[in-house]
Amino acid sequence: MNQASKKFFKKGDPYVLLTSLGLLISLGMVLWLLAIVLVKGLGIFWPRELVQINLKGENVYLGELWNSGKEISENEFEQIVEEEKTQLKIGNRDLYGYDFIWISDKEIKTMTKPQNAAVFERSEYGNLYGFILQVNLNNEIVTDSSELFNEAEKGISLAHELKIKLDEIEEEYNTLLTPLNKIQREISLLKVNSDFLTDEEAKRLNLLKEEENKLTESINQPRIVLEEKISTLKERLNSFTVNVITANGDETLMQLKNVVRLYQPNEMGIFGKSIHYVQNLWEFLSGEPRESNTEGGVFPAIFGTVMMVILMSILVVPFGVLAAVYLNEYAKQGALTRIIRLSVNNLAGVPSIVFGIFGLGFFIYIVGGSIDQFFFSDKLPAPTFGTGGILWASLTLALLTLPVVVVATEEGILAVPKANKDGALALGATKWQMIKKVVLPNAMPGILTGLILAISRGAGEVAPLMITGVVKLAPDMPLDFNFPFFHLDRKFMHLGFHIYDVGFQSPNVEAAIPMVYSTALLLIAIVVFLNLLAIYLRNRLRKKYKSSSF
Amino acid sequence: MAINISTAISRETVSELLNENIVIQTNNLSLYYTPEKSALKNVNIQIPEKKVTAFIGPSGCGKSTLLRNFNRMNDLIPGIKIEGKILINGKNIYDPDVELEDLRKRVGMVFQKSNPFPMSIWENIAFGPKVNGLSNKKDIDEIVEESLRQADLWKEVKERLNESALDLSGGQQQRLCIARALANKPEIILMDEPASALDPISTGKIEETIDELRNNYTIVIVTHNMQQAARISDYTAFMMVGELVEFNDTNTLFTHPDKKLTEEYITGRFG
Numbered sequence: 001m002n003q004a005s006k007k008f009f010k011k012g013d014p015y016v017l018l019t020s021l022g023l024l025i026s027l028g029m030v031l032w033l034l035a036i037v038l039v040k041g042l043g044i045f046w047p048r049e050l051v052q053i054n055l056k057g058e059n060v061y062l063g064e065l066w067n068s069g070k071e072i073s074e075n076e077f078e079q080i081v082e083e084e085k086t087q088l089k090i091g092n093r094d095l096y097g098y099d100f101i102w103i104s105d106k107e108i109k110t111m112t113k114p115q116n117a118a119v120f121e122r123s124e125y126g127n128l129y130g131f132i133l134q135v136n137l138n139n140e141i142v143t144d145s146s147e148l149f150n151e152a153e154k155g156i157s158l159a160h161e162l163k164i165k166l167d168e169i170e171e172e173y174n175t176l177l178t179p180l181n182k183i184q185r186e187i188s189l190l191k192v193n194s195d196f197l198t199d200e201e202a203k204r205l206n207l208l209k210e211e212e213n214k215l216t217e218s219i220n221q222p223r224i225v226l227e228e229k230i231s232t233l234k235e236r237l238n239s240f241t242v243n244v245i246t247a248n249g250d251e252t253l254m255q256l257k258n259v260v261r262l263y264q265p266n267e268m269g270i271f272g273k274s275i276h277y278v279q280n281l282w283e284f285l286s287g288e289p290r291e292s293n294t295e296g297g298v299f300p301a302i303f304g305t306v307m308m309v310i311l312m313s314i315l316v317v318p319f320g321v322l323a324a325v326y327l328n329e330y331a332k333q334g335a336l337t338r339i340i341r342l343s344v345n346n347l348a349g350v351p352s353i354v355f356g357i358f359g360l361g362f363f364i365y366i367v368g369g370s371i372d373q374f375f376f377s378d379k380l381p382a383p384t385f386g387t388g389g390i391l392w393a394s395l396t397l398a399l400l401t402l403p404v405v406v407v408a409t410e411e412g413i414l415a416v417p418k419a420n421k422d423g424a425l426a427l428g429a430t431k432w433q434m435i436k437k438v439v440l441p442n443a444m445p446g447i448l449t450g451l452i453l454a455i456s457r458g459a460g461e462v463a464p465l466m467i468t469g470v471v472k473l474a475p476d477m478p479l480d481f482n483f484p485f486f487h488l489d490r491k492f493m494h495l496g497f498h499i500y501d502v503g504f505q506s507p508n509v510e511a512a513i514p515m516v517y518s519t520a521l522l523l524i525a526i527v528v529f530l531n532l533l534a535i536y537l538r539n540r541l542r543k544k545y546k547s548s549s550f
Numbered sequence: 551m552a553i554n555i556s557t558a559i560s561r562e563t564v565s566e567l568l569n570e571n572i573v574i575q576t577n578n579l580s581l582y583y584t585p586e587k588s589a590l591k592n593v594n595i596q597i598p599e600k601k602v603t604a605f606i607g608p609s610g611c612g613k614s615t616l617l618r619n620f621n622r623m624n625d626l627i628p629g630i631k632i633e634g635k636i637l638i639n640g641k642n643i644y645d646p647d648v649e650l651e652d653l654r655k656r657v658g659m660v661f662q663k664s665n666p667f668p669m670s671i672w673e674n675i676a677f678g679p680k681v682n683g684l685s686n687k688k689d690i691d692e693i694v695e696e697s698l699r700q701a702d703l704w705k706e707v708k709e710r711l712n713e714s715a716l717d718l719s720g721g722q723q724q725r726l727c728i729a730r731a732l733a734n735k736p737e738i739i740l741m742d743e744p745a746s747a748l749d750p751i752s753t754g755k756i757e758e759t760i761d762e763l764r765n766n767y768t769i770v771i772v773t774h775n776m777q778q779a780a781r782i783s784d785y786t787a788f789m790m791v792g793e794l795v796e797f798n799d800t801n802t803l804f805t806h807p808d809k810k811l812t813e814e815y816i817t818g819r820f821g
Contacts, residue, residue, distance in 0.1 A: 333628075419665035423727070426623060427678040428655035428734060437677070438667060
């Protein structure tokens with residue numbers, strides 16, 4: 001090696017380059033990931049224009065342009081040919097059986113954007129693309145082509161109002177029947193073992209039967225009234241319909257109560273599209289999922305994720321802090337504490353699914369099973385706490401994130417100046433008072449660092465949740481207005497699991513792809529938000545407890 | 551009270567001490583950090599009430615260790631072994647029925663480096679009264695004001711009692727620590743080189759504060775600075791390698807020391 005190159009290597013320029021390259025690559029990958037998720041996740045809410053494609057043959061398609069690409073294949077002479085293709089979302093799954101088709105560009109004769117093409121977002125079977133022929137509003141038939149769209153929109157809002165009314169009446173009907181149902185349930189329970197009834201139970205059975213008869217009679221009148229109301233409302237609701245003709249001439253009748261939203265994208269200006277965009281985004285954030293989660297909103301999943309993270313934090317922070325305080329302040333330092341520290345650190349490296357198995361085996365089967373036996377034995381064999389639920393999932397994640405909280409808290413405690421601890425003791429404080437008033441407040445930034453790390457890890461975990469209480473569609477949220485408001489035994493939805501479910505378990509994968517990106521973006525946003533919150537808190541505390549110095 | 555005559559104390563001093571009320575007395579106090587390493591060897595000392603007593607000596611002579619024994623702060627050091635007795639008002643503080651927190655309330659301490667808690671000035675002073683069971687805000691307010699006045703800090707901070715104590719200057723922080731110790735209404739105040747990290751002006755202020763406190767409190771101060779010891783103390787103890795070499799009234803010790811070693815040290819021939 002000559003002098004010049006020796007000097008070159010000694011100076012370390014190539015290594016500087018190497019380090020900067022390493023940073024650049026990791027930064028670039030993060031930005032690339034964010035860019036993809038942002039573009040794909042936010043782009044989906046923009047309404048796409050409808051395109052009518054007439055093929056050289058007979059077929060006519062109407063739909064949204066979704067994708068285009070080259071297909072490489074062999075023809076009959078074993079030559080490799082390239083073919084330009086276009087993917088079209090044609091919707092109308094109830095008519096055709098599939099949402100997407102690929103069309104070879106060679107076969108396309110014309111491509112037009114018909115002004116009055118309409119999109120019906122339905123609560124079932126996905127979108128319907130077509131042209132409105134006729135609108136029936138409670139036996140009032142509209143066929144005037146200039147009025148059709150407005151009348152149809154009017155019909156949809158009327159149908160929605162009726163539906164809300166119907167729901168209210170049905171609710172009323174159910175509350176009316178609740179006491180009767182309760183008695184009937186008890187009777188059927190007694191009847192199951194009617195051969196082994198004690199005298200007392202037989203007496204009770206007779207009493208219940210009498211009560212049942214009395215109650216049936218007393219609620220008979222309002223019951224009939226309500227039933228009539230319900231049937232007339234249902235009839236009226238069903239009279240709101242619209243006739244639609246698809247691009248290739250199939251005519252279909254659709255009930256307006258099944259239409260979530262109606263719009264004509266080819267007639268919308270930039271302003272109309274923006275409004276539509278905001279509406280779509282809002283539906284995504286606040287709505288319930290539809291169509292096996294591929295459409296609609298993810299609000300239950302947002303709620304489940306946030307509530308689980310909060311529950312986990314509430315569980316993990318006290319435990320972690322107590323453990324760290326004992327380990328640092330009370331335990332006699334020696335070989336044993338070293339082993340404990342080592343084990344705690346290693347616990348952080350255990351695969352999350354192992355924690356999931358532990359959660360299932362210990363929390364759900366043993367702890368939950370015992371709770372059921374002692375407190376909910378009347379509901380057995382149907383489990384209450386003996387099955388997955390938000391409490392067990394949060395506890396499992398709390399266990400999973402315990403090491404990071406313990407380690408970070410320990411670091412925070414070690415950073416408390418000894419002078420301050422001595423000062424407190426010299427003033428006559430007991431050790432506990434010293435810990436409470438000097439050590440813990442000073443270690444708070446460290447504790448919050450632990451919380452930040454725990455949130456980052458906990459919010460993104462999916463594997464342990466799948467066996468401790470997450471479901472693809474939860475009928476009820478873990479927090480509502482029914483007593484006792486917090487339903488810790490309920491199963492819940494989670495954004496991470498939602499991504500997995502929609503992306504890989506969905507029957508209509510292609511239609512679900514945008515949902516996967518949007519949900520991923522949302523999950524990232526929520527984790528970032530929760531972290532920012534904790535960081536903000538930590539910085540405020542840091543300012544308050546900056547270490548004393550001259 | 552009977553005086554345990556040892557060689558460190560001259561006959562004149564003994565007769566002088568006989569007229570004083572002895573607050574702290576050690577009987578053959580020895581202290582070992584490890585079984586081999588002793589930090590104090592058979593120390594016998596009497597510290598009179600409402601006087602300023604200074605401990606001087608070269609680094610590592612055990613003067614801070616002795617001081618920290620008086621409120622049992624040394625108990626925190628793992629593996630430490632203490633022999634002998636420390637009597638405060640005639641009661642051995644190592645007796646099992648002595649409550650540690652009560653002892654530390656009666657024997658306040660000011661550390662070498664000021665150590666205000668990262669709280670407001672008010673909360674710093676209120677810390678002692680609060681941990682000792684006082685909860686009435688009005689009573690605490692009174693104590694805070696009184697303590698700050700005694701420590702000569704009231705005028706400087708009365709407008710900003712709710713601001714962080716960490717925003718005070720170094721000298722003010724140290725006087726805050728003195729006020730904090732005073733808030734417990736102690737009988738004895740131990741000061742471990744309270745001015746060693748301060749500039750001369752702040753040091754002067756601390757010395758003024760000590761001068762004002764001497765009539766009401768028994769003050770034991772460790773210092774590196776012999777001029778300071780000569781200026782502020784009534785009695786001075788000179789220590790070397792864990793032994794009490796000489797204990798005398800300050801004037802005598804600095805002008806006609808009994809021991810040759812003391813003379814060599816104060817004239818700067820070693821140390």
